Amino acid sequence: MTPKDKRPRKRVRGWGGVAGMAVAVAATAALLPAALHQAPDEGKRRAPQTTHAAPAAATEECKDGQAAEASLKPDGGAKGDAVRRIQDRGQLIAGVDQNSYRWGYRATDGGLQGFDIDLARAIAKQILGDETKVVFRAIPTNQRIPALQQEKVDIVVRTMTINCDRLEDVDFSSEYFRGGxxxxxxxxxxxxxxxxxxxxxxxxxxxxxxxxxxxxxxxxxxxxxxxxxxxxxxxxxxxxxxxxxxxxxxxxxxxxxxxxxxxxxxxxxDEPYGVAVKKGSDDLVKRINKVLADYRKGGDNSDWMKAYRKWLAADLPGIKAPPEPKYRD
CATH class of the missing domain: 3.40.190.10 (Periplasmic binding protein-like II)
Structure with a gap:
């Protein structure tokens, strides 16, 4: 291994290397409307194949024998305080990443794009009838839960793993991707x-x-x-x-x-990703789960598979279908 003090610095695609990345990392915390664009072709580097089959021992059970990722059943008409707050404001505020390539990252024009960004736009369309009525707030990993609790954001769509510890503090949609x-x-x-x-x-x-x-x-x-x-x-x-x-x-x-x-x-x-919301926002969870249910429909032509092929397939090949949702009894 090359000694640390001799290791050459490497350039990073998409941000103009370390210096350019430092600017991107620093530009967080503001509310930023973002246009969505097709991701550039970055080649065909092959990562190890990912499947959605979870080892039995990897599934956490939170209470009453329910898996951690068991969420509320979809309801596109559900309405309560959380949904009303969004509709009265006329905007959905989404906590996202701006530094995760393919998931949530900045295009050359400064707009945000990626798999999670597409999903946030679909949620805005379901609740407000217009996918452009979403404002993105870039938040660090360790501020995802505080941002929801303090109502700085309505949702967090940021490759966030559903687990029992986090379910003490926030609620989650059904699973929309599985990583590890x-x-x-x-x-x-x-x-x-x-x-x-x-x-x-x-x-x-x-x-x-x-x-x-x-x-x-x-x-x-x-x-x-x-x-x-x-x-x-x-x-x-x-x-x-x-x-x-x-x-x-x-x-x-x-x-x-x-x-x-x-x-x-x-x-x-083995980690299921979900959209996180403030604890007790059942109406919002049901609306998001309706988006995800619609996303999964259509087999290979589903919106989920189209988004997978657009953003993730080049680096995470081999996925044939979205994860199956689990709902509470």
Whole structure:
């Protein structure tokens, strides 16, 4: 492995390298209307195949034998305080990422685009009849739940894993994607998975399931936390970290930006992503679940599969269908 102080800095696609990325990372927290554009073709780098079949032991049960990802049944006409607040305002405020390639990131014109951005627009259309009536607020990983609790945003669409701990604080839609934690490291580093992280400096986002997994599974690693997951790629590039642990869905996009990086080993968790809302917002959950139900319809021609092919298939190949929703009894 090249010594840290000799490791060359690498350029990152989409932001003009480390300097350009630093500007993008710093430009958070404002309310930003965003136009949606087709993602540029970044080549055909192949990440390990992802499926939606979860290991039985990976499913958390929160109460009454219900899986964590069991949500409320869809209802496109549900109305309560949460939906009324959005309709009275005339805008949906969505907490998103602006630094996750393919999911939520900035185009060259400054607008936001990606799989999560498309989904937020579809939710705005369902509730307000117009997909452009959405305002995006870029929020760090560890501020997703506080932003909902403090009503700074109505929804969070930000590759957020549904689990029992988080369900104590927020509510979730049904599952819209399934990822898992995986190691990403420079090619030739000798790091081939979790077993090689002992004694290494490993970067992950503060408040993420990656941080939780590292602290639990790799006692000998020095865990470096950052506000936004893309910052971890920068830390490796400048020699401040040896590897990254993050959702494989995010890591695949980062490896596509920087071909000197590689996903290593198998994913070691199984994590369903959901749209998060303030606790008790049952009406809003039902409306979002209606969007997701419609998204899944149509088999290979469904809106979900079209969005997958548009944004994710190049870096996460092999997915044949969206995850099946689970609803509460």
């Amino acid at each position: 934690q995986q190691v990403m490291a420079p090619k030739g580093s000798g790091i081939k998975g979790m077993d090689d992280l002992d004694g290494k400096t490993v970067c992950t986002a503060a408040g993420s399931t990656g941080e939780e997994a590292l602290n639990k599974e790799v006692k000998g690693a020095k865990v470096l936390t950052v506000d936004n997951q893309l910052d971890c790629l920068v830390r490796v590039q400048v020699g401040e970290a040896d590897a990254v642990v993050t959702d494989n869905a995010l890591a695949a996009g980062q490896a596509a930006q920087d071909p000197s990086m590689s996903l290593e080993g198998d994913r070691f968790t």
